Amino acid sequence: MTARNRELLNLIVVGMLTALGFASVYTARQAEVSTGSLSYAGLFFGLYVVAHLVARFTVPHADPYLLPMAALLTAIGVTEIYRLEPDDAFRQGLWIVIAVGLASATLLVLRRDYRRVESYKYLFGLGAVVLLALPTVPGLGTTINGATLWVRVGSFQFQPGELAKLMLIVFLAGYLRSKREVLAQGRLKDFGPLLAIWGAAMLVLVQTNDLGSAFLYFGIFLGMLYVATGRVVFAAAGLLLFFGGVYAVYQLVPRARERVSIWLDPFSRSQDEGYQLVQSTYSIANGGFGGTGFGRGTFTGTSGDPLIPFLNTDFIYSALAQELGLVGASALLLVYMLFIMRGFRIALLADDGFSKLLAAGLTFGFALQTFIIIGGILRLIPLTGITLPFVSYGGSSVLANFVLLAGLLLVSNRANARR
Amino acid sequence: MNRQITRLAVTGVVLIGALIVATTYWQTLAVAGLTDRQDNAIERVAEFTIKRGLIQGRDRTPVFAENVRRKVSGKTFYFRRYPLRGLAAHVVGYSTRGRSRAGLERSLNDFLTASNANLSTVLDTSLDRLRGTTIEGNDVILTLNARAQRAALNALGGRCGAAVVLEPSTGRVLVLASSPTYNPNLVERNFGQIRQIRADCAPANALLNRATLGLYAPGSTFKVVTAAAALESGRYSLESTFDDPGFCVEYGRRVSNYDTSSPFGRVNFLQAMQYSINSVFCNIGKDLGATDILDMARRFGFYAKPPLETPINERVASGLYAKGELFTPKNDFEADPGRLAFGQERLLVTPLQMAMVAAAVANDGVVMRPYVVERIVSPGRKTVARTRPDELGRAVSKQTANALTAMMKAVVSSGTAARSGLAPGTAGKTGTAETGRAGVNTTSFIAFAPADTPQVAIAVILESQRGTGGSTAAPVARQILQALPGSGSNS
Numbered sequence: 001m002t003a004r005n006r007e008l009l010n011l012i013v014v015g016m017l018t019a020l021g022f023a024s025v026y027t028a029r030q031a032e033v034s035t036g037s038l039s040y041a042g043l044f045f046g047l048y049v050v051a052h053l054v055a056r057f058t059v060p061h062a063d064p065y066l067l068p069m070a071a072l073l074t075a076i077g078v079t080e081i082y083r084l085e086p087d088d089a090f091r092q093g094l095w096i097v098i099a100v101g102l103a104s105a106t107l108l109v110l111r112r113d114y115r116r117v118e119s120y121k122y123l124f125g126l127g128a129v130v131l132l133a134l135p136t137v138p139g140l141g142t143t144i145n146g147a148t149l150w151v152r153v154g155s156f157q158f159q160p161g162e163l164a165k166l167m168l169i170v171f172l173a174g175y176l177r178s179k180r181e182v183l184a185q186g187r188l189k190d191f192g193p194l195l196a197i198w199g200a201a202m203l204v205l206v207q208t209n210d211l212g213s214a215f216l217y218f219g220i221f222l223g224m225l226y227v228a229t230g231r232v233v234f235a236a237a238g239l240l241l242f243f244g245g246v247y248a249v250y251q252l253v254p255r256a257r258e259r260v261s262i263w264l265d266p267f268s269r270s271q272d273e274g275y276q277l278v279q280s281t282y283s284i285a286n287g288g289f290g291g292t293g294f295g296r297g298t299f300t301g302t303s304g305d306p307l308i309p310f311l312n313t314d315f316i317y318s319a320l321a322q323e324l325g326l327v328g329a330s331a332l333l334l335v336y337m338l339f340i341m342r343g344f345r346i347a348l349l350a351d352d353g354f355s356k357l358l359a360a361g362l363t364f365g366f367a368l369q370t371f372i373i374i375g376g377i378l379r380l381i382p383l384t385g386i387t388l389p390f391v392s393y394g395g396s397s398v399l400a401n402f403v404l405l406a407g408l409l410l411v412s413n414r415a416n417a418r419r
Numbered sequence: 420m421n422r423q424i425t426r427l428a429v430t431g432v433v434l435i436g437a438l439i440v441a442t443t444y445w446q447t448l449a450v451a452g453l454t455d456r457q458d459n460a461i462e463r464v465a466e467f468t469i470k471r472g473l474i475q476g477r478d479r480t481p482v483f484a485e486n487v488r489r490k491v492s493g494k495t496f497y498f499r500r501y502p503l504r505g506l507a508a509h510v511v512g513y514s515t516r517g518r519s520r521a522g523l524e525r526s527l528n529d530f531l532t533a534s535n536a537n538l539s540t541v542l543d544t545s546l547d548r549l550r551g552t553t554i555e556g557n558d559v560i561l562t563l564n565a566r567a568q569r570a571a572l573n574a575l576g577g578r579c580g581a582a583v584v585l586e587p588s589t590g591r592v593l594v595l596a597s598s599p600t601y602n603p604n605l606v607e608r609n610f611g612q613i614r615q616i617r618a619d620c621a622p623a624n625a626l627l628n629r630a631t632l633g634l635y636a637p638g639s640t641f642k643v644v645t646a647a648a649a650l651e652s653g654r655y656s657l658e659s660t661f662d663d664p665g666f667c668v669e670y671g672r673r674v675s676n677y678d679t680s681s682p683f684g685r686v687n688f689l690q691a692m693q694y695s696i697n698s699v700f701c702n703i704g705k706d707l708g709a710t711d712i713l714d715m716a717r718r719f720g721f722y723a724k725p726p727l728e729t730p731i732n733e734r735v736a737s738g739l740y741a742k743g744e745l746f747t748p749k750n751d752f753e754a755d756p757g758r759l760a761f762g763q764e765r766l767l768v769t770p771l772q773m774a775m776v777a778a779a780v781a782n783d784g785v786v787m788r789p790y791v792v793e794r795i796v797s798p799g800r801k802t803v804a805r806t807r808p809d810e811l812g813r814a815v816s817k818q819t820a821n822a823l824t825a826m827m828k829a830v831v832s833s834g835t836a837a838r839s840g841l842a843p844g845t846a847g848k849t850g851t852a853e854t855g856r857a858g859v860n861t862t863s864f865i866a867f868a869p870a871d872t873p874q875v876a877i878a879v880i881l882e883s884q885r886g887t888g889g890s891t892a893a894p895v896a897r898q899i900l901q902a903l904p905g906s907g908s909n910s
Contacts, residue, residue, distance in 0.1 A: 029493045223430075227423040270458045279460055284445045285453040286461045298461045298468075302516050304492040307460045322461075326446040330439050337435040344428035348421050360424050367431035371438060378441035 003064040003416070004056045010068035011052055014075060015045035021079040021294055028295025029083065040082070040093065044075060047100055054104040058111040059413035063346060066412070069339045070390055070405050074398070076332060077391035080320055083295050084312045088393050095395040099402035106406040114410040118354050121174030124167040129200065131164035132217075136207045161213055162387070162400035165365055166407075168217060169224070173357035176228035180353070184229040197221055198238070202245045211246065211259070212372045212384020216365070218242050223364040224357055227347075263382040279308045280318040280377055284329075291325025298322070312393040314385050317374050332391075333374075340367045343408055349415040359411045362404050467496040467516070472531045472556035474511050474523065477793060479558075481565050483511045484524065495553065499524070505600035506568055509628035510561070510592075510729065510791055513603040521626075523559060523792070526730040530795050530803070531556040555798035562591040562793045562806075570902035571596035574895040579620035580881035581630035582899055583774035587867060587876045589808040590778070590787030592727070594877075594899060595771070597633070601625040620882045631727065631734040634767035635880045638852030638888065639677075639695045639835075640863045641716075641762030643776055643823060646692060648715035649703050650819045657822050659688045667701030669757040674701050677851065677887075692826035693834035695849060697761045704760025708751040712759055713739070718814040719776045720786055722747065725769065726811070728792045737768035762850060770863075774878035776814075777865040780827070781846075781873035784820040786811040828870050836864065839893030842900070842908035846870035849888030860884050864892035868900055869907035875900065 001009075019041040048071045055067060074096055082089035110117070117124070175193070176183070182190050198218065222238040250257050258273065266274030266281070286298065299319060300306055311319050321329040343363025350356045369389055376383035387397035389404075445453075454462055474484035483506070486497040499514045512522015520528060528534075533556045564584075571582040575598035584594035599618040606613065616625040627633065649655040665682035666673040676682070676697045683696055691699035704712060716722070722738045722745065724731065739746045739754060746765065748754040758764040771789065779786040787808055794805040815823070827846035830836050835849040847866030854861055862884040867876035877899060879892040900908035 223427050227420055227427055230420070230423050267456075267458075278458065281445060281449075282453055282456075282459045282461050284442070285450045288446055288450055298464050298494070300492050300494070301460065301464055302467050302491060302496050302498075307464070321442060321446065326443060329442045329446070333435055333439050333442065337432055340431045340435065341428065344424055344431065347424045347428075353420065356420050356424065360427055364427055364431060367434055371434040374438045375434075375441070378438060378445060380437060380441050 002060075003062065004052070004060055007055065007064035007067055008049075008052055010065065011045070011048050011071060014068050014072045015041070015048070017072065018044050018075040018079070021075060022082070024293065025079060025083045025295040028293065040078075040089075043093070044071075044078070044096075047097060051100050051104060054107055055409060058104075058107040059409045061416035062409040062413040063342055063416075065342050066339065066405060066408055069335055069342075070402070072335060073332075073339075073390035076320065077316065077388075077393070079294065080316060080323070080391070081312045081393045083323075084299060084319060085393075088312055091395075092393050092398070095398045096402075098395075099398045102399055103402040103406040106403055107409065110406075110410055111413075114407070114414070115352070115354055117170055118174040118177070121171050125171035125175070128164040128167035128171060131160035131167065132200070133207075134160045158396040159387075159394065160396070162396040163403075165217065165220070165369075166362075166400055166403055169220060169358065169361035169365055172221060172224045173354050173361055176224055176357055177353040180228040183225075183234075184231060186231065186233075198241055198245070202249065206249055206253070210384060210386075211382060212376065212386050214246075215242070215384075216368055216372055216386065219368045220361060220365045223368075224361045227357060227360050228353075259382050263379060266379070276309055276315070277377075277379070277383055280315050281379070283308060283315075283318040284321040284378075287322040287325040287329070289326045291321075291323050291328055294323050296323065310385070313387060314373065314383075314392070315377060316388055316392050317377050320391075336367075336370050336389075340370075343367075346408055346412040346415060350411050351415060351418060355411045355414065359408060362407050366401075366404060463516075466532060467498065468494060469532045469554045469556055470497045471499065471514065472533070472558040472795075472798075474531075474559045474561065476561055476563060476565050479560065483507055483561065483563075484514075497553075499603075501603045503565070504602040504604060506565065506572065507561075507563055507595070508600050508603045509597040509630065510563065510595050511603065512729075513606045515607040522628075522729055522733065523561075526728055527559055527792070527795075530559060533557055533798075557798070557803050558796045560793045560796060562586075562593065562791050563595065564593040564903060567594045567899055567902040568596055571895075571899045572598060572600060574898035575881075577618050578881050579618045579623065579629070579883065580879065580892075580895075581628075581633055581770040582877065582879045582895060583630050583770045584875050584877045584899060584903065585774050585778040585787075585789055587778040587781035587787065587873045590789045591793075591808075592789050592791040593875060593903065595630045595791060597627070597629040599623050599625045628729070628733055629880075630770045631725065631729060633769060633880070634735060634737070634740065635770070635861050635863065635882070636852035636854075637762040637766060637768040637773060637863060637880075638850030638861065639697075639761055640773055640776075640848050640850035640865045640878075640888070641766060641768070642692060642695065642700050642760070643780065643827065643848050643865065644716050644719060645700055645704060645707075645712055645760040646688070646823060646826060647719075647780075647815045647819055648707055648712050649688075650822050651715065651815055652707060652711070654706070655688055655703065657687065657689045657825060661686055661688070661691060661696075661699045661702065663691075663696050663698050665698065667698040667705075667757055669701060669705065669755065674698070674757055689826050689829055692848070693829040695761075695830075695835050700760040701757035704756040704758075707756065707760075709748055709754035709756040709759050709764075710751055712756065713748070713754070715814070718786070718812065719779055720772055720811060721768075725771050725775060726788050726790075727771070728790065734771075735769060737766075737772040739765045740767045741765060762852065770878045770880045772878075773863065773865050773880065774876055777847075777867050777878060778876035779814045780820050780823045781867035781870075781876045782820075783817045784815040785813050824870055827866070831866070835887070835889045836866075836893045837889075839864075839889055839897055841866070841893060841897050842868060842906070844869045844871065844907055845900070846873075847893065847896070849893060851887040851889075854883070858885055860887070862886065862888040862891045864888050864896050866893075866896055866900075874905035874907075875903050 022041045222235045226235040266277040270278040347359035375381045389401045512524040514520045514524040581597045601613045663683040666675045724734045790806045795803045831845045831847045845868040850863035852861045863880040865878045867873045879895045884891045900906040
């Protein structure tokens with residue numbers, strides 16, 4: 001069976017699962033959702049068939065599992081958002097349509113040789129820095145939930161950090177490929193640009209007040225640096241530098257200290273600062289082994305008031321864990337794990353340094369982001385307001401992750417085609 | 420670079436693996452500890468998706484508590500409604516979102532929500548949960564007699580006080596009325612209105628269940644206990660004679676009778692009870708000693724929270740109180756035996772406890788465990804639990820009980836309660852305790868009827884009364900007894 005036929009087969013399975021998900025939400029919440037909900041599943045499937053056809057034309061040899069897994073994750077996300085806020089689901093659906101279009105465009109434009117983006121690496125680097133700085137521009141940036149990660153233009157609002165992440169990875173892939181031999185020698189003067197990146201990450205942390213985003217960018221950088229140089233010492237030193245910096249910032253900024261103390265003991269402040277995290281924990285625990293079932297979870301109080309703020313963005317995992325239980329939550333995490341394994345497989349199969357670094361960077365960024373948001377919810381690390389890839393409600397996140405998917409497909413296609 | 424990529428891949432997989440481990444922890448090991456937490460909003464909400472069991476009268480009528488179904492953002496919730504409003508508010512209590520629960524709604528919450536650990540209920544509710552159907556709680560059937568309960572509230576009127584009626588042979592609570600009462604439907608909607616309830620005492624505190632939480636000086640109704648101790652000691656009988664000079668000398672000072680204008684002179688024990696002569700009981704008390712009297716009181720149930728199905732913090736024990744705490748004298752000299760003997764000293768009692776005293780005398784000296792829950796019925800109409808009458812113990816011998824009955828009959832036929840209009844053949848005892856404010860008394864009356872074949876035992880206590888037990892509390896008892904079949908009082 002060819003890769004694309006395999007992909008189609010997988011997509012059909014995902015399509016059926018999507019229909020099942022929407023159907024169960026529909027049966028559980030007939031009063032709130034219209035009969036049209038089942039047609040969503042059909043539209044969804046149609047959209048991915050289009051994406052599949054584009055892939056058939058542009059990247060015939062690419063990995064056949066990535067697109068179906070992305071489809072499955074977005075389907076789970078949209079179904080849950082639909083269950084929580086039907087209006088948001090419509091908007092999210094629209095974003096997915098645009099995102100699939102953007103990914104298709106990326107595939108079409110770069111189908112001959114994506115590696116030409118390498119020559120614009122500094123432009124990408126600059127773009128990343130500009131995008132990261134945007135939320136801190138007075139009049140543009142918006143602070144939501146204590147973190148300044150948003151840009152608002154009129155009624156339109158987006159998180160530039162999501163796209164900055166991709167640009168940073170492209171820049172690093174290009175930069176590290178060209179400098180890897182020099183860097184591996186470990187001479188201090190070659191580390192100037194890298195120290196600059198560390199400084200930028202610290203600046204991001206102070207400006208946005210968001211440890212998670214800073215950790216994400218810096219983590220991607222360290223991961224790629226390690227892949228490029230093969231020196232664990234660099235990664236270790238980088239981590240030390242990062243946490244040293246974090247410690248210093250937390251000594252200077254009292255509000256940041258508060259976040260850490262909430263992380264360590266949210267229950268002692270369950271009525272104020274810790275409320276969100278505590279109720280989210282209850283939500284997960286309430287799911288237990290089997291969950292309540294799609295559409296049957298408890299997310300509102302007896303007068304219809306929401307129990308957990310930011311449920312369909314930052315905390316969508318708590319909602320899913322309640323309704324799908326340990327079985328469903330683990331399955332979801334296993335899909336992420338599979339996606340990550342396929343991504344790294346692509347990096348292994350690629351035969352040039354830029355492709356390897358690009359694929360590894362994109363995949364590691366994806367893994368790290370998933371870990372940071374869910375780990376925050378599960379109290380493995382302090383909580384951060386970033387999105388869960390493909391699942392959370394949010395346009396910028398969906399767009400960025402579909403472009404990430406397109407990137408992996410392009411690298412994969414080239415690697416497989418040459419074998 | 421492949422070695423590094425493999426290692427980075429392992430890192431990525433380990434990170435996601437850590438998430439699976441953490442999720443497993445929160446959804447298995449941590450669940451039990453988190454579910455019970457008070458601030459768990461989901462669990463609080465879930466309680467209202469359960470169709471609580473009804474609270475009903477003996478023959479499943481009347482309905483004291485029922486459910487109102489309401490749909491809020493796709494979920495069906497059941498909220499409580501109390502169609503009889505204040506009729507049995509202090510027994511039934513309330514179940515609300517904001518102010519949680521009280522009364523049986525609180526103490527029987529597990530039964531009412533079918534979360535009691537009974538194998539068949541657990542099975543039923545798990546199946547319901549799996550099917551996604553509504554969990555139905557068990558219905559609670561009360562022993563209360565709604566007609567008499569209403570008569571009690573009417574008779575108490577706006578006055579502060581309480582009335583309790585027990586079935587002596589079983590301990591069934593037929594009436595448990597506390598006045599002023601409140602409308603439990605307002606607890607959630609308009610709590611301020613409950614706060615504003617006024618009565619002839621301050622604070623009126625309508626939420627307080629005076630029948631089981633109110634502590635009152637019993638006055639002469641306690642003489643029944645003293646007489647029981649005297650008769651059981653073997654040193655006294657109905658024929659024992661006493662001289663009443665109108666006072667009794669204690670610690671070198673005079674303790675006067677209630678009415679000092681005319682001493683009774685030479686009387687026997689029955690007459691001393693009949694006319695409630697303090698000096699006689701004062702001397703008996705001095706003879707017996709405080710500890711002997713309190714020992715007898717303990718046998719009637721004093722010094723323990725009366726067993727009832729209402730929450731433990733909605734009941735208090737009767738006995739001597741010092742500085743707001745129950746006080747047990749270890750020696751006779753720690754309490755004044757003379758004043759104790761006629762129900763003064765620092766003695767405080769609940770109306771329920773005094774009803775238990777009357778019921779024990781009526782039941783040949785055996786104290787029955789009072790109960791207000793007749794049975795609990797599952798949604799499938801199976802009886803989950805049924806209360807069986809249970810002896811708490813014997814307070815006095817049958818002979819003593821008979822002697823006490825004779826004394827109490829004399830009180831009603833031609834003693835201090837003679838003019839209260841009680842049916843002939845009722846046995847009773849009045850009580851009038853001074854409050855320290857001139858002319859203002861706490862009045863009480865305990866009785867059972869018919870005296871020879873007792874069907875009901877009653878205690879009535881009223882706060883801030885200008886009259887005596889015979890003129891205030893006894894007529895209330897009469898009105899309640901008239902509403903009860905078999906008491907010999909209904910016309």
